[in-house]
Amino acid sequence: xxxxxxxxxxxxxxxxxxxxxxxxxxxxxxxxxxxxxxxxxxxxxxxxxxxxxxxxxxxxxxxxxxxxxxxxxxxxxxxxxxxxxxxxxxxxxxxxxxxxxxxxxxxxxxxxxxxxxxxxxxxxxxxxxxxxxxxxxxxxxxxxxxxxxxxxxxxxxxxxxxxxxxxxxxxxxxxxxxxxxxxxxxxxxxxxxxxxxxxxxxxxxxxxxxxxxxxxxxxxxxxxxxxxxxxxxxxxxxxxxxxxxxxxxxxxxxxxxxxxxxxxxxxxxxxxxxxxxxxxxxxxxxxxxxxxxxxxxxxxxxxxxxxxxxxxxxxxxxxxxxxxxxxxxxxxxxxxxxxxxxxxxxxxxxxxxxxxxxxxxxxxxxxxxxxxxxxxxxxxxxxxxxx
Amino acid sequence: xxxxxxxxxxxxxxxxxxxxxxxxxxxxxxxxxxxxxxxxxxxxxxxxxxxxxxxxxxxxxxxxxxxxxxxxxxxxxxxxxxxxxxxxxxxxxxxxxxxxxxxxxxxxxxxxxxxxxxxxxxxxxxxxxxxxxxxxxxxxxxxxxxxxxxxxxxxxxxxxxxxxxxxxxxxxxxxxxxxxxxxxxxxxxxxxxxxxxxxxxxxxxxxxxxxxxxxxxxxxxxxxxxxxxxxxxxxxxxxxxxxxxxxxxxxxxxxxxxxxxxxxxxxxxxxxxxxxxxxxxxxxxxxxxxxxxxxxxxxxxxxxxxxxxxxxxxxxxxxxxxxxxxxxxxxxxxxxxxxxxxxxxxxxxxxxxxxxxxxxxxxxxxxxxxxxxxxxxxxxxxxxxxx
Numbered sequence: 001x002x003x004x005x006x007x008x009x010x011x012x013x014x015x016x017x018x019x020x021x022x023x024x025x026x027x028x029x030x031x032x033x034x035x036x037x038x039x040x041x042x043x044x045x046x047x048x049x050x051x052x053x054x055x056x057x058x059x060x061x062x063x064x065x066x067x068x069x070x071x072x073x074x075x076x077x078x079x080x081x082x083x084x085x086x087x088x089x090x091x092x093x094x095x096x097x098x099x100x101x102x103x104x105x106x107x108x109x110x111x112x113x114x115x116x117x118x119x120x121x122x123x124x125x126x127x128x129x130x131x132x133x134x135x136x137x138x139x140x141x142x143x144x145x146x147x148x149x150x151x152x153x154x155x156x157x158x159x160x161x162x163x164x165x166x167x168x169x170x171x172x173x174x175x176x177x178x179x180x181x182x183x184x185x186x187x188x189x190x191x192x193x194x195x196x197x198x199x200x201x202x203x204x205x206x207x208x209x210x211x212x213x214x215x216x217x218x219x220x221x222x223x224x225x226x227x228x229x230x231x232x233x234x235x236x237x238x239x240x241x242x243x244x245x246x247x248x249x250x251x252x253x254x255x256x257x258x259x260x261x262x263x264x265x266x267x268x269x270x271x272x273x274x275x276x277x278x279x280x281x282x283x284x285x286x287x288x289x290x291x292x293x294x295x296x297x298x299x300x301x302x303x304x305x306x307x308x309x310x311x312x313x314x315x316x317x318x319x320x321x322x323x324x325x326x327x328x329x330x331x332x333x334x335x336x337x338x339x340x341x342x343x344x345x346x347x348x349x350x351x352x353x354x355x356x357x358x359x360x361x362x363x364x365x366x367x368x369x370x371x372x373x374x375x376x377x378x379x380x381x382x383x384x385x386x387x
Numbered sequence: 388x389x390x391x392x393x394x395x396x397x398x399x400x401x402x403x404x405x406x407x408x409x410x411x412x413x414x415x416x417x418x419x420x421x422x423x424x425x426x427x428x429x430x431x432x433x434x435x436x437x438x439x440x441x442x443x444x445x446x447x448x449x450x451x452x453x454x455x456x457x458x459x460x461x462x463x464x465x466x467x468x469x470x471x472x473x474x475x476x477x478x479x480x481x482x483x484x485x486x487x488x489x490x491x492x493x494x495x496x497x498x499x500x501x502x503x504x505x506x507x508x509x510x511x512x513x514x515x516x517x518x519x520x521x522x523x524x525x526x527x528x529x530x531x532x533x534x535x536x537x538x539x540x541x542x543x544x545x546x547x548x549x550x551x552x553x554x555x556x557x558x559x560x561x562x563x564x565x566x567x568x569x570x571x572x573x574x575x576x577x578x579x580x581x582x583x584x585x586x587x588x589x590x591x592x593x594x595x596x597x598x599x600x601x602x603x604x605x606x607x608x609x610x611x612x613x614x615x616x617x618x619x620x621x622x623x624x625x626x627x628x629x630x631x632x633x634x635x636x637x638x639x640x641x642x643x644x645x646x647x648x649x650x651x652x653x654x655x656x657x658x659x660x661x662x663x664x665x666x667x668x669x670x671x672x673x674x675x676x677x678x679x680x681x682x683x684x685x686x687x688x689x690x691x692x693x694x695x696x697x698x699x700x701x702x703x704x705x706x707x708x709x710x711x712x713x714x715x716x717x718x719x720x721x722x723x724x725x726x727x728x729x730x731x732x733x734x735x736x737x738x739x740x741x742x743x744x745x746x747x748x749x750x751x752x753x754x755x756x757x758x759x760x761x762x763x764x765x766x767x768x769x770x771x772x773x774x
Contacts, residue, residue, distance in 0.1 A: 061749040063706040268702035297709060297752040298699055309699075312685055315655035317451040322684060362448040365684040 001033030002374070005041040007344065008360050012038065017350040020376030024346060034379070036354055039371055040363060042326075043344050044106035044351040045303035048333035049201075049234050049262045049287025050096075052110040052129060052139075053122035054078070057292050058095035059087055064297060071178065071205055075147055078294035079117055089125035096291060097133050100301040102381040104353035104373045107138040107339055109201065109287065111171055114162050115147035116154045127166050136375055140337055142201045144171035149188050150179040156188045163196045172202035175214055182217055190221045199230040201262070204238070207270060211238025212250050219257035228258025232336060234287075236261050239277070240270030247273055251280035260336050263328075264289040265310035267298075274314050274324065285333040286310050286325075303329040304355075304367040311364060322361035350377040388420030389761070392428040394731065395747050399425065404737040407763030411733060421766070423741055426758055427750060430731050431493040431738040432690035435720035436588075436621050436649045436674025437483070439497040439516060439526075440509035441465070444679050445482040446474055451684060458565065458592055462534055465681035466504055476512035483678060484520050487688040489768040491740035491760045494525040494726055496588065496674065498558055498621075501549050502534035503541045510549050523762055527724055529588045531558035536575050537566040543575045550583045559589035562601055569604055577608045586617040588649070591625065594657060598625025599637050606644035615645025619723060621674075623648050626664070627657030634660055638667035647723050650715075651676040652697035654685075661701050661711065672720040673697050673712075690716040691742075691754040698751060709748035737764040 002015040013025040014033070056062050066077040100108065112126045123143065130139040143162035149155045149172070159170055170193045175185035193200045200222075206214055215233060222231045233254075239247050239261070254261065260283035263272050277284050286306055291299035310316075311325035334342035341349045354372040357363035373381035381387060389402040400412040401420070443449050453464040487495065499513045510530065517526040530549035536542045536559070546557055557580045562572035580587045587609075593601055602620060609618045620641075626634050626648070641648065647670035650659050664671050673693055678686035697703075698712035721729035728736045741759040744750035760768035768774060 061745050063748065064704040066704065069702065267699035292752070295704075297704055297748065298695060300753070308685060312654035312696075315456065317453065317682075317684055319450040358448050361450065361684065365679065366687070 001031065002041070003031065003033050003035045004028050004038050005036045005354075006038050006358070007041055010359070015041070015350070017377040020350055022344065022346055022348050022350045034372075036372075039354045040357045040359070041344065042104070042353045042355065042360070042363065043330050043342065044353055044373075045104045045329050046333035046337065046339070046342075047100060047105050047108040047287050047301065047303055047329075048285040048336055049264060049289055050100075050108050050110045050301065051290060051293065052093040052096055052126050053089045053112050054293035054295065055092050055096045055291050056081075056294070057092050057099065059092065062294075065294070071174065074295050078146070081294040082117065089122055090128050093125060093129045094132060096301060097129060097137055098386055101133075101136060102370070102373065102384055102386050103302040103304070104370045104381075105301065105303050106136070106351050106373075106375060107334065107337055107342070109140040109142060109333070109337055111142045111144035111201070111203075112162075112167065113146040114143050114155065114158050115145060116152050116158070117147070119158060120162055120165060123162050123165060123167060136380065138337065138339065140169070141167045142169040142171040143167035144203070145173055148173060148178045150181040150184045159189065160192050160196070163192060163198045167198070169193070169199040169201050172200070174204060174206050175217075176210060177206040182214060186217055186221055190225055193227065193230075194225045199232075200227065201232040201234055203234050204236050205269070207237045207241040209242060209246070211236070212242055212246060214238070215250055216253060219253045219259060222257040222259055231258070232260040232262055234262040235266065235269070236263070236272050237266065237269045239272035244273070244276070247276060248280060251277050251282050255281035260285060262287055263310060264306065265313040271313050274310070274328070275321075278324070283332060283336060284328060285336050286328040287333070302367065304363060307364045308367055319359070319361040322364045326360050326364050351375055388418065389428070390418065390420050390422045391415050391425050392423045392741075393425050393745070394428060397746070402428070402737070404764040407737055409731070409733055409735050409737045421759075423759075426741045427744045427746070428731065429491070429740045429742065429747070429750065430717050430729065431740055431760075432491045432716050433720035433724065433726070434487060434492050434495040434674050434688065434690055434716075435672040435723055436651060436676055437487075437495050437497045437688065438677060438680065439480040439483055439513050440476045440499050441680035441682065442479050442483045442678050443468075443681070444479050444486065446479065449681075452681070458561065461682050465533070468681040469504065476509055477515050480512060480516045481519060483688060484516060484524055485773055488520075488523060489757070489760065489771055489773050490689045490691070491757045491768075492688065492690050493523070493738050493760075493762060494721065494724055494729070496527040496529060496720070496724055498529045498531035498588070498590075499549075499554065500533040501530045501542065501545050502532060503539050503545070504534070506545060507549055507552060510552060510554060514553050523767065525724065525726065527556070528554045529556040529558040530554040531590070532560055535560060535565045537568040537571045543579075546576065547579050547583070550579060550585045554585070556580070556586040556588050559587070561591060561593050562604075563597060564593040569601060573604055573608055577612055580614065580617075581612045586619075587614065588619040588621055590621050591623050592656070594624045594628040596629060596633070598623070599629055599633060601625070602637055603640060606640045606646060609644040609646055618645070619647040619649055621649040622653065622656070623650070623659050624653065624656045626659035631660070631663070634663060635667060638664050638669050642668035647672060649674055650697060651693065652700040658700050661697070661715070662708075665711065670719060670723060671715060672723050673715040674720070689754065691750060694751045695754055706746070706748040709751045713747050713751050738762055
């Protein structure tokens with residue numbers, strides 16, 4: 001029993017819990033249980049795009065070593081960092097899972113590097129992490145060809161093996177910008193996804209009309225293979241770098257194909273126009289992306305902070321806009337991950353996050369420390385620290 | 388005596404203090420004093436652009452009420468919010484000063500709204516705040532014509548009165564975009580600054596080549612009136628929205644005129660190219676800008692977080708870039724504010740901030756809680772809370 005909760009709609013309720021599920025929301029009354037004192041109760045945060053295997057969290061500071069500012073430079077630098085790693089991905093990745101659990105994230109989609117340097121090493125590390133945190137965190141895995149597919153011999157077979165070994169989705173990476181072979185790249189990943197019954201989540205940094213052409217190609221294959229609802233494009237910077245009418249037409253294409261867009265609120269790159277996409281019926285969700293790794297020194301896995309960053313980059317200021325930013329880190333990625341029991345509802349899992357804010361927009365703007373994180377009715381973190 | 392400090396250059400030293408000043412940095416040795424345990428000691432943070440009178444900090448959440456997304460819409464909305472204010476600016480502004488002190492900001496430049504609705508009311512509120520926190524915080528005041536000058540009858544005289552009453556600088560606001568009168572706007576503020584011996588800090592949101600033309604006009608007047616080193620342009624979004632060669636030529640103009648540029652790392656607007664400006668010899672500094680006010684729901688006054696935002700928006704990833712972001716919230720605004728005693732040096736005021744980080748770049752990326760804030764040798768905040 002959790003008493004005196006302020007729900008996102010502003011109502012004050014006691015939340016009754018049995019067998020790890022919410023059984024009712026009732027008028028507050030005195031009695032036993034945890035008194036929340038009117039604090040705001042939020043559904044758990046969901047990270048739609050994280051890289052558990054890349055993070056160097058817990059290691060002494062590792063300066064960025066990329067020789068230049070291209071994606072290809074960062075790929076090369078990461079291959080060097082990986083080779084010199086003194087601590088296993090199972091440990092740094094677990095550090096990150098603990099940190100995000102303490103911040104209220106209970107579900108995540110992680111991309112895992114698969115290439116001809118690593119083979120399936122990182123996949124096995126993340127499978128071990130998933131096993132270790134089973135019951136606390138839902139971890140969906142994307143087999144991500146970080147070094148490309150066509151340009152990186154052997155990767156196609158590794159992606160297929162990865163899905164057989166436990167990855168839930170097939171990833172991709174700039175079919176043109178990295179692989180220089182739109183058809184070859186997409187043929188490979190759609191074939192694996194179709195054959196194995198897996199979803200798809202493609203990193204697409206390529207901008208401008210070229211990037212839009214890649215989105216169109218992804219949409220054509222998604223429709224042809226009847227994969228609506230199982231395909232996402234991460235970043236999709238192109239949508240923010242073309243004229244509005246082309247972005248709108250592309251939004252219609254995405255909505256018709258059932259493709260979701262992930263944005264983390266990029267720092268310097270152009271950002272997909274979130275309100276326009278929503279108006280056209282496109283599912284949009286958010287994620288942390290890189291967190292203290294060979295790609296970025298920034299990030300901490302706090303999805304309330306991520307909602308703020310997305311809102312800040314999207315010029316959101318009004319409450320309905322901040323509420324949309326919140327949806328991007330809660331209900332939207334929950335839909336994309338297919339979390340049936342998600343949300344503050346009778347019958348749903350008793351998962352929630354408690355903060356000292358009056359409203360959801362205030363929580364997004366101020367990103368207060370998490371007073372409590374509750375998983376299946378049990379307090380797992382208090383004041384930002386796992387218990 | 389503060390023992391076992393890690394200095395920004397990585398060396399480990401004891402810091403001796405007498406009469407509020409640093410008297411030496413010596414090899415660590417056992418003895419009395421505060422043991423910092425190897426924590427990183429940073430110079431105090433400096434906020435080059437804050438709005439102490441605008442913030443609604445400490446009030447219940449106030450949703451943004453602007454009817455549209457133009458600067459003019461936000462000006463109108465703020466005039467309504469001001470009129471409905473239940474708590475005085477002296478109180479909300481003091482709330483903000485306390486919050487920034489606890490985060491390690493000991494010096495700031497605040498803009499204060501001056502217009503024909505307010506008269507000098509907000510100036511007097513901020514003068515009272517300055518007096519209240521004398522000895523703890525340096526507060527430089529810009530008389531800021533938030534509703535324009537030419538379009539807002541009576542404002543020119545109010546700006547002049549404001550400087551006579553204690554404001555240190557004259558502000559400005561989009562001479563073309565808001566006032567529609569480049570010459571009239573600039574003539575007014577440069578005349579006041581010249582006559583009163585005050586500095587100038589102009590808000591310039593106007594983008595594109597039009598914005599560049601305004602920068603050129605400001606530079607011409609700065610040279611003509613011999614105001615090099617006393618003029619700043621805040622935001623200067625135009626520098627990030629024109630081709631690189633034009634931005635570079637304008638940087639040369641700014642450097643020759645001795646005009647500094649303030650960027651807060653805007654969310655959706657284009658950002659001045661910080662490395663290019665620095666390469667061309669332009670002083671660049673940072674500030675919080677709006678903090679929970681009628682303009683923005685975001686912001687908290689933490690200048691380490693601001694350095695992160697500037698770095699994130701500028702695509703900074705390498706350590707030397709993160710160090711530059713740090714300079715923008717410390718030494719650079721200290722130079723702009725003319726703080727002679729600033730910095731970790733023998734003879735300087737014993738002001739500093741202690742954090743659990745190994746290096747300055749790590750502190751920018753992770754923005755750790757401030758373990759200690761020290762003002763003139765006295766601990767004024769511990770673990771993020773004023774003592």
